[in-house]
Amino acid sequence: MEEPWVFDVTVPTSQMAIDTKTFTIDKAITLNNGEKVTLEKVIASPVSTLIYFDLTQASESTRFKLVTASGEKVPLREGYGSRDIGETSYGRYTPLDLEKETYLLVPINEDGEEIGPQVILNLD
Known part of the structure; x- marks a missing residue:
């Protein structure tokens, strides 16, 4: 195949x-370091x-790992972290059904080490 396939998909907004x-x-x-x-x-x-969070009182290297209640890691597609006032940090993950499933949001550092308490996301 010489060229990649291109699809034009229309999604009603x-x-x-x-x-x-x-x-x-x-x-x-509060993270382990205060x-x-x-x-x-x-x-x-x-x-x-999308999960939005404020890092103005934490390190820019703080990230979040999202896992299912059974421990399966949810892929992070992209993320942005900023300590600047007025800037919102975020993590974009694959689509989830937050009304039917329970997930754990775990703060991690850039090495993937857990650096604080897990937060349960169950939005039913």
Whole structure:
């Protein structure tokens, strides 16, 4: 195959808006080193799950691992971390059904080591 296949898929944005749900978390957690991270909200859509958090009182290298209740890791597609005031940090994961399943959000450092308490995400 000389060229990659290209698909043109049209998704009605009105249906995406209906199927997108926003859950406010607004929970501060204290990391093992005393720094604080505030989990702000989760936006779940048919194409991805976004978790927004505030790192202004923590290291920019703080990230979150998302796992199912059975321990299966949910792939992180992309993320952004900033300590700047007014900047929102986020992690984008594969689509999840947060109303039917329970997940654990685990703070980790850039080496993947757990650095704070797990937070249960069960939004039923």
